[in-house]
Amino acid sequence: MSSPLNETVAAVTSRIVRRSLPARARYLDSIERMAETRPARAHLACGNQAHAYAASGSSKLRLAEGAAPNLGIVTAYNDMLSAHQPYEDYPQLIREAASGFGATAQVAGGVPAMCDGVTQGQPGMELSLFSRDVIALAAAVALSHNTYDAVAYLGVCDKIVPGLVIAAAKFGHLPGIFLPAGPMTSGMTNDEKARKRQDFAAGKIGRDELMKAEMAAYHGPGTCTFYGTANSNQMLMEFMGLHLPGTSFVNPGTPLRRELTAVGVRRVLSLTALGNRYRPIGRLLSERAFVNGMVGLMATGGSTNLVIHMTAMARAAGICIELEDFSDLSGVVPLLARVYPNGLADVNQFHAAGGLGFVFAELLSEGLLHEDVETVHGRGLAKYATEPRLVDGAVHWEASARDSLNESIVRAADRPFAANGGIRLLEGNLGRALIKVSAVKPEHGKIEAPARVFSDQNAVKEAFAAGEFRSDCVVVVRFQGPKFNGMPELHSLTPLLSSLLDRGIKVALVTDGRMSGASGKVPAAIHVSPEAAESGLLAKLADGDILRLDCDAGTIDVTSPGAALRADAKPPLPAHDLPWRDLFENFRSNVGSASSGASAIA
DSSP: OOOSOOHHHHHHHHHHHHHHHHHHHHHHHHHHHHHTTOSGGGGSOHHHHHHHHTTOGGGHHHHHHOOSOEEEEEEOOOSSSTTTGGGGGHHHHHHHHHHHTTOEEEEEEEOOOOOHHHHTTSGGGGGHHHHHHHHHHHHHHHHTTOOOSEEEEEOOSTTHHHHHHHHHHHTTTSOEEEOOOOBOOOOSOHHHHHHHHHHHHTTSSOHHHHHHHHHHHSOSSSBOSSSSHHHHHHHHHHHTTOSOTTOTTOOTTSHHHHHHHHHHHHHHHTTSTTSSOOOOHHHHSOHHHHHHHHHHHHHHTOOTHHHHHHHHHHHHTTOOOOHHHHHHHHTTSOBOBOBTTSSSBOHHHHHHTTHHHHHHHHHHHTTOSOOSOEETTEEOGGGGSEEEEEETTEEEEEEOOSSOSOTTTBOOTTSOSBSSOSEEEEEETTEEEEEEOTTSOGGGSEEEEEEEEESSHHHHHHHHHTTOOOSOEEEEEOSOSHHHHOOOBOGGGHHHHHHHHHTTOOEEEEESSBOOTTOOSSOEEEEEESOGGGTOGGGGOOTTOEEEEETTTTEEEEOSTTGGGSOOOOOOOOSOOOGGGGGGHHHHHHOOOGGGTOOSOO
């Protein structure tokens, strides 16, 4: 099925391996030393063990004997977040599956899971990116009890999966598997929802009608159906071999979803050091696995947030990824999928049209993936060019469709939607930035226009409401980087700026903040580094400065003379001066740049 490895994919991988040699060697040595103490329960005092097993009922004896594996469950369940609500019943299902395998399972701990859909434009968005590090820390606390032989990670959404992966890497001597929950069934189409949002922003409809549309779009348990960061995470876990094949987009509450969870439990329990197939997750988190994840991101037009997250995840495993790696891979990986906001289809329609199994097969046939990798499903990525079926109550994997079932959603590599991936690096005198171009029309990919400079997204909304945007412009929203206010997403600006495009006004966004994985047709140069709070040129811009953004050339520049000679603008007061903000001062003080993963703990 697979062809010889693409030269650029091979070169990028080799570059990452060379760059990572010292850190990766230290990492692998550390997990090898940690593995020497397995099984951990044998090294615990009787009192330690009695505390750990006191509430385990009939499992106490098996736990005390230590001969059978014990599975730790790290869960991001809450019933406010639709994507994680299905996890409510998973612990009992997992315990039952483990018992059938002759093993035990315990909920090791819970981690927070916030919803960016709830916090968009709200004070809580300042905590969004930092929640990833909190999740990693919370998962580490859960696993610190050292009584587990393997781990099942339950998480789906934006920062939750990356935070769990960071923790999984730090406990890399333990086998681990990520068990997805699946997307909600399709409701109101995503493009109709977007039109309603634009109509509301333009004053064409009232709040009552907007609320009806939003409730029709987000209507039940499961992940939101657009291809934002949450569903990009699910793709990533499959491409990195941490999901079972074809499990990402199976809906919650179905018999297949339930049985896939049980199969996943049995699979990870078969990989512990108590057996002869020991496969620690730190080994699975290899340079080739991360390259495969980057290729999947480009081929499917996934979220720009994953550039930050993958960089931080890789560092946790001793692997050094740079922005150039993403950019170079984007240059050779074709765009094979059109899923909203890059098209009209939702993830359920994408899954029905062939989904990830089809994409795997196409990329392998073009030599764009490393096939020779270790996964939770065994050795070899060809196993992921399949889809699961439920036959007489048991899961069987069948070869995925070799022809697209809907070419408006997913296409073969010889006739892609675009010859290149959806995420590009921009460089110029303004610094370095990323842009997601998979949903940007070619005629909107280049703009040279005066800047309108803001230090708060609410000020942009006020200017829009006042009718101030009447001609071509580049909207600059600065002091949104990780050091200043936690790098919030600015997705609430998308409907406003999209409506300007619809009026024939050329517009782009430039910011040191983030956009949601749902960023769409407005060209948005995001993650600008150095950020304004670090005296980047962004801090010196003024209204009327001419900015030039060129997606094809990969450049972003200030062409007005004298801009670099100005003093930095005075940072604004925090938009949200609330008592809980102080709790995250250490994060803001210690966070790294966006290009290094924007982490305060790595």
